[in-house]
Amino acid sequence: MAVIEINSLSHPGVELFSSLTEAQLRNRLDPGRGIFIAESPKVIHVALQAGYQPLALLCEAKHLQGDASSLLPLCGDIPIYTGSRELLSHLTGYTLTRGVLCAMRRPTLPSVEEVCRDAYRIVVIDGVVDSTNIGAIFRSAAALGIDAVLLTPNSCDPLNRRSVRVSMGSVFLVPWTWMEQPLPSLHQLDFRTVAMALTDQSIPIDHPALQAEPRLAIVMGTEGDGLPHSTVAEADYVARIPMSHQVDSLNVAAAAAVAFWQLRYPR
Numbered sequence: 001m002a003v004i005e006i007n008s009l010s011h012p013g014v015e016l017f018s019s020l021t022e023a024q025l026r027n028r029l030d031p032g033r034g035i036f037i038a039e040s041p042k043v044i045h046v047a048l049q050a051g052y053q054p055l056a057l058l059c060e061a062k063h064l065q066g067d068a069s070s071l072l073p074l075c076g077d078i079p080i081y082t083g084s085r086e087l088l089s090h091l092t093g094y095t096l097t098r099g100v101l102c103a104m105r106r107p108t109l110p111s112v113e114e115v116c117r118d119a120y121r122i123v124v125i126d127g128v129v130d131s132t133n134i135g136a137i138f139r140s141a142a143a144l145g146i147d148a149v150l151l152t153p154n155s156c157d158p159l160n161r162r163s164v165r166v167s168m169g170s171v172f173l174v175p176w177t178w179m180e181q182p183l184p185s186l187h188q189l190d191f192r193t194v195a196m197a198l199t200d201q202s203i204p205i206d207h208p209a210l211q212a213e214p215r216l217a218i219v220m221g222t223e224g225d226g227l228p229h230s231t232v233a234e235a236d237y238v239a240r241i242p243m244s245h246q247v248d249s250l251n252v253a254a255a256a257a258v259a260f261w262q263l264r265y266p267r
Helices: 020-024 041-049 061-065 085-092 111-115 129-145 161-166 183-189 208-212 229-234 251-263
Strands: 002-005 037-038 054-060 079-083 098-105 121-125 146-152 176-178 192-196 217-218 239-242
Touching: 037 041, 037 161, 041 054, 041 098, 041 121, 054 061, 054 085, 061 079, 098 111, 098 176, 111 146, 111 176, 111 183, 121 129, 121 251, 129 146, 129 161, 129 251, 183 192, 183 217, 183 229
Parallel strands: 002 079, 054 079, 121 146, 121 217, 146 176, 192 217, 192 239
Antiparallel strands: 037 098, 054 098
């Protein structure tokens, strides 16, 4: 463990936390060399316990003997950059949550088949681009019994820094991967699909047919326009959450939590 005190924004090695954009960190051309940033001691703990590989730590000096002290023995022989709160805020462009960031290696993602192999309830996130909503959906998925998460390529990256933080590390607990194939491809894995959408054909989310399905994929759409018409047409069911007081819909993260609870698999 090498503790390195920095006093400059251009100190070698800290570019992981400063100059690289989320897209550059993700490294689509070479996913095996991709990086993501985990923020706050609790979230970093969850990532380490889940087997994610740390590359470097950025920590306010005062937290080396405080909030970050329990992390240090778990990180192995990686550089630990430290400095004042003001310097690190200038470096990253934001105030660090609980004073700690960790750069970590992106894992090699499993296939859709691997993610779904032992699953009974999964969620398909279709076109959700808000990082806060992605994080909240993952947290609800972990808490409410969803076995796996599939995301369409036009959705926000679950390892986006804000998504990771909002999820409180739940992105490390629920198996997930990108879904390149159309929705009906899940039939080959013995899943039936239910699109959450407001249409004339929607059935209430507490319909007995949905609960009776042994393997069910819950499809959630983008924040503004909802699911594409083609996705709704491809689904086996279309369901809605009954509403009151002239409210027509919920935020996608809130709707996901309601759907996950109602459609949970009877364990």
